Amino acid sequence: MAFNGSWKLVTNEGVAAFSQSIGIAAEKLAENKEFGNPDANVVETLSVDGSNVSIKVTIGGNVFRESNLPVGKEAEGTGVDGRTAKHLITVNGSTMTRVQKGDGYEATYTRTVSGDSMTLVMEGPGGVKATRTYSRQ
Numbered sequence: 001m002a003f004n005g006s007w008k009l010v011t012n013e014g015v016a017a018f019s020q021s022i023g024i025a026a027e028k029l030a031e032n033k034e035f036g037n038p039d040a041n042v043v044e045t046l047s048v049d050g051s052n053v054s055i056k057v058t059i060g061g062n063v064f065r066e067s068n069l070p071v072g073k074e075a076e077g078t079g080v081d082g083r084t085a086k087h088l089i090t091v092n093g094s095t096m097t098r099v100q101k102g103d104g105y106e107a108t109y110t111r112t113v114s115g116d117s118m119t120l121v122m123e124g125p126g127g128v129k130a131t132r133t134y135s136r137q
Contacts, residue, residue: 001048002094002113007134009042014130019080021124022105028081034059035080036132043137053089053096069098 015036019029034040040059047054051071057064069075074088085102098109107124116136123129 001050001091003046003048003053003091003096003111003118006043006045006137007118008137009038009044009132010135011131011133012036012038013132014128015122015132018107018122018124018128018130021126021128022100022102022107023083024079024081032064032080035064044134048091048096050091053091 016029020026035042035057041061042064043058045056045058048071052068053071054066054068056066065080067077069077069087069089071089071091074086076084077087078084079100079102083102085100087098087100089096089098091097094113096111100107100109105125107122110121110123112119112121118134118136120132120134121129122131
């Protein structure tokens, strides 16, 4: 699969506004600020096997969070701020989409791989968007 492997964060734009649009408190944003800092050596390791998607995020070599969700089936998962939400992941070639439905919001996360680059576009309520880019390690 195009997604399998480790991806280093290169750019991070609009994530604070996106995070606020889905109700993440300012205190949680401050606690997790390194997650959005390309200089902090943020690496996402993805494994997609057709029926599950596993993501492990490390910051400076330390595990920040891990998740494992099924493909094509709605499942409950925990967000960066600890709130639970329903997630539905679909994979179509080099595009992976996750729709997240939480208490009072819905957000869409679309990852696209092109060669050794991956782009993640996040869209929250009111069309608030954020973009993160990664390079394959």
